[in-house]
Amino acid sequence: MGEILRVENLKKYFDTPAGSLHAVDDVSFSINKGETLGVVGESGCGKSTLGRTVLKLLDQTDGRIYFQGRDITNISKRENRELRKDMQIIFQDPFSSLNPRFCVSDLIADPLKTFTRMSKRDLQEKVFEMMDLVGLSRRYAFSYPHELDGGRRQRIGIARALILEPKFIVCDEPVSALDVSIQAQILNLLQDLQVEKDLTYIFVTHDLSVVKHISTDILVMYIGVMVEKSKAKELFEHPLHPYTKGLLSAIPVPNIHHEKVRVKLTGELSSPINPPNACRFVKRCPYATEICRHEQPQYEEIMPNHFVACHNCRKINNL
Amino acid sequence: MSLLEIKNLSVEYITRKNVVHAVNGIDLHVDAGKTLGLVGETGAGKTTTALSILGLLPDPPARIAGGEIYFDGVNLLEQSDKEMCSIRGNKISMIFQDPMTALNPVLKVGDQIAEVIKLHNNCSAAEATKKSIEMLELVGIRPERSDEYPHQFSGGMKQRVVIAMGLACRPELLIADEPTTALDVTIQAQVLEMMNDLKEKFNTAMILITHDLGIVAETCDDVAIMYAGQIVEYGSLAHIFDNPLHPYTKGLFASIPSLDKDVDRLTPIKGLMPDPSNLPEYCKFCDRCDQACAGCSEKEPEYIEAEPGHFVRCLLVKEAM
Numbered sequence: 001m002g003e004i005l006r007v008e009n010l011k012k013y014f015d016t017p018a019g020s021l022h023a024v025d026d027v028s029f030s031i032n033k034g035e036t037l038g039v040v041g042e043s044g045c046g047k048s049t050l051g052r053t054v055l056k057l058l059d060q061t062d063g064r065i066y067f068q069g070r071d072i073t074n075i076s077k078r079e080n081r082e083l084r085k086d087m088q089i090i091f092q093d094p095f096s097s098l099n100p101r102f103c104v105s106d107l108i109a110d111p112l113k114t115f116t117r118m119s120k121r122d123l124q125e126k127v128f129e130m131m132d133l134v135g136l137s138r139r140y141a142f143s144y145p146h147e148l149d150g151g152r153r154q155r156i157g158i159a160r161a162l163i164l165e166p167k168f169i170v171c172d173e174p175v176s177a178l179d180v181s182i183q184a185q186i187l188n189l190l191q192d193l194q195v196e197k198d199l200t201y202i203f204v205t206h207d208l209s210v211v212k213h214i215s216t217d218i219l220v221m222y223i224g225v226m227v228e229k230s231k232a233k234e235l236f237e238h239p240l241h242p243y244t245k246g247l248l249s250a251i252p253v254p255n256i257h258h259e260k261v262r263v264k265l266t267g268e269l270s271s272p273i274n275p276p277n278a279c280r281f282v283k284r285c286p287y288a289t290e291i292c293r294h295e296q297p298q299y300e301e302i303m304p305n306h307f308v309a310c311h312n313c314r315k316i317n318n319l
Numbered sequence: 320m321s322l323l324e325i326k327n328l329s330v331e332y333i334t335r336k337n338v339v340h341a342v343n344g345i346d347l348h349v350d351a352g353k354t355l356g357l358v359g360e361t362g363a364g365k366t367t368t369a370l371s372i373l374g375l376l377p378d379p380p381a382r383i384a385g386g387e388i389y390f391d392g393v394n395l396l397e398q399s400d401k402e403m404c405s406i407r408g409n410k411i412s413m414i415f416q417d418p419m420t421a422l423n424p425v426l427k428v429g430d431q432i433a434e435v436i437k438l439h440n441n442c443s444a445a446e447a448t449k450k451s452i453e454m455l456e457l458v459g460i461r462p463e464r465s466d467e468y469p470h471q472f473s474g475g476m477k478q479r480v481v482i483a484m485g486l487a488c489r490p491e492l493l494i495a496d497e498p499t500t501a502l503d504v505t506i507q508a509q510v511l512e513m514m515n516d517l518k519e520k521f522n523t524a525m526i527l528i529t530h531d532l533g534i535v536a537e538t539c540d541d542v543a544i545m546y547a548g549q550i551v552e553y554g555s556l557a558h559i560f561d562n563p564l565h566p567y568t569k570g571l572f573a574s575i576p577s578l579d580k581d582v583d584r585l586t587p588i589k590g591l592m593p594d595p596s597n598l599p600e601y602c603k604f605c606d607r608c609d610q611a612c613a614g615c616s617e618k619e620p621e622y623i624e625a626e627p628g629h630f631v632r633c634l635l636v637k638e639a640m
Contacts, residue, residue, distance in 0.1 A: 042503035042504070042505060042506075043503055149591060150361075151591070179360040179530065180360070180530065180571060180574045180575055181360065181570060181571065181574045181588040182360075182587070182591075183587075184574035184575075184576075184585040184587030184588075187576070187585055188584060188585055188587060191584070206503060206504065208504070208578070209575065209576040209577065210576055212576065212578060213576035213582070213585070214576075233581070236578065247504060247505060248578075249508075250504040250507065250508035251533065251578065252508075252511070252531060252533030252534045252537045253536060253578060253579070254531075254532035254533045254535070254560070254572065255536060256536050256556050256557065256560045258536070258579070262508075264508075265505045265508075265509075268473055268475055268476075268506060
């Protein structure tokens with residue numbers, strides 16, 4: 001299967017009164033059609049900014065984005081608008097991302113009204129089709145968002161993203177606000193739709209068990225930089241970067257016989273404003289050496305298809 | 320005797336339109352020094368239960384419809400407001416979910432902790448300040464930060480401040496309402512470990528309210544699974560994790576993506592929790608249950624002891640016995 005999206009050295013800096021905030025710093029990756037790239041990291045690591053910059057909802061500071069082989073880095077406003085039909089986003093919070101004054105039917109039809117001219121009847125037919133697809137009963141067509149629960153609202157968000165039949169969707173923490181039993185329903189729906197419509201996802205989340213479940217590849221971010229990337233299974237079986245190890249061992253496992261080798265991470269994320277030329281993880285890293293304080297590590301392929309940015313990676317893992 | 324014993328507690332919220340049955344006849348007990356995990360989805364009645372122990376239910380609209388809550392042999396529901404004030408924050412204290420809103424933004428964190436100490440101990444302001452700094456050190460915050468305001472702290476640090484405040488008077492019972500939900504996993508691991516250490520050090524009993532079964536596995540001794548205002552299953556960690564009996568408990572486990580095993584598809588619980596203002600007369604889980612039989616939609620199942628110390632509210636389990 002061919003490559004659908006390629007991102008090269010993408011940077012997104014924000015100007016703040018305190019200095020330049022490096023939200024996304026030199027991130028490169030590519031995704032094949034029909035696959036899912038999971039992006040994980042703690043709050044403030046730049047994962048949502050990455051998703052939005054890729055979609056051109058934010059302008060990049062530097063770097064290139066190719067979508068279906070075409071350079072979309074510096075496209076015009078009009079072209080950007082056309083691009084929306086192919087690239088969509090599902091937002092985290094189904095409570096604030098829906099206009100409370102629109103009924104369900106209007107909410108789902110809105111993208112279609114913006115881009116096409118359709119008769120009222122065709123439009124309604126299409127909306128009903130979408131509601132069936134995402135598992136929303138037709139009797140809710142004229143309800144308002146406040147009358148529905150979180151799971152149903154998230155289904156509206158998914159229907160809105162899908163109605164233009166996009167090829168690529170950024171899912172920005174789509175299940176974080178939901179209860180586990182509802183979360184499983186939505187994850188299954190997203191997986192079914194992916195197969196049915198041959199969709200490609202970027203799945204942004206902080207929940208590692210969700211990301212393992214849904215992703216083909218996983219990208220781990222830490223304060224704007226990518227620290228590790230590999231196939232999902234490989235990452236969980238052989239995490240190589242000390243941060244990934246710490247992150248994985250911090251997840252509480254719902255199994256009382258689970259023996260845990262805990263890599264303890266002390267401290268918290270340092271500031272992304274004017275970061276020094278050093279490994280961003282150095283302050284929390286149990287293996288930090290002198291070089292880590294003076295030089296930012298290169299991102300290299302340590303094992304086939306397994307990329308890590310760490311000076312001491314080989315030493316730590318006895319490779 | 321248990322430190323805390325809740326008997327047949329029911330709580331309703333009376334609204335203009337209808338009556339919401341948030342908690343429907345629950346029985347619970349917590350022994351001194353033990354941790355009870357209270358697990359359930361949004362709207363299951365977990366927080367309402369916690370607030371009724373502390374006498375913090377907003378009344379109206381909330382009303383305790385029946386039951387007793389014994390703490391150290393005293394029925395908390397019969398205490399006057401003044402008596403409750405001397406218990407709250409002193410013998411029983413609470414850690415709230417969101418540390419961002421639990422702290423007063425215009426007071427220094429040190430002063431906020433000292434306030435609790437001054438209120439409950441007969442001590443001077445200087446002593447209270449000294450004690451508040453000790454508490455901050457205990458939760459891993461440098462003493463010089465006691466003069467800072469909440470906005471100068473990160474989320475994890477604020478939650479540490481809230482925990483320091485909760486433990487300042489060495490309570491016998493600590494109620495933690497989703498204490499780490501707002502935090503990142505690595506910070507969550509730090510906070511949970513710290514809470515475990517402090518709990519052991521002070522021999523504090525704890526009710527941990529959460530929806531994360533992983534946290535329960537790591538911190539609790541006993542578990543109560545709540546659904547639609549009822550305890551549907553109660554037992555020790557081993558009972559619940561190795562031998563879950565209620566279909567809802569089993570469904571919860573099947574809904575979580577596993578880190579150990581590879582599962583292609585999750586098995587979610589179908590449907591939604593029933594509307595608490597219009598609960599069925601029969602088993603509350605019946606409409607979502609895959610194994611439901613004719614008897615399930617006839618009457619409320621009894622709360623039975625399936626094996627010693629392992630209680631469950633399900634007709635099928637009773638019939639299988």
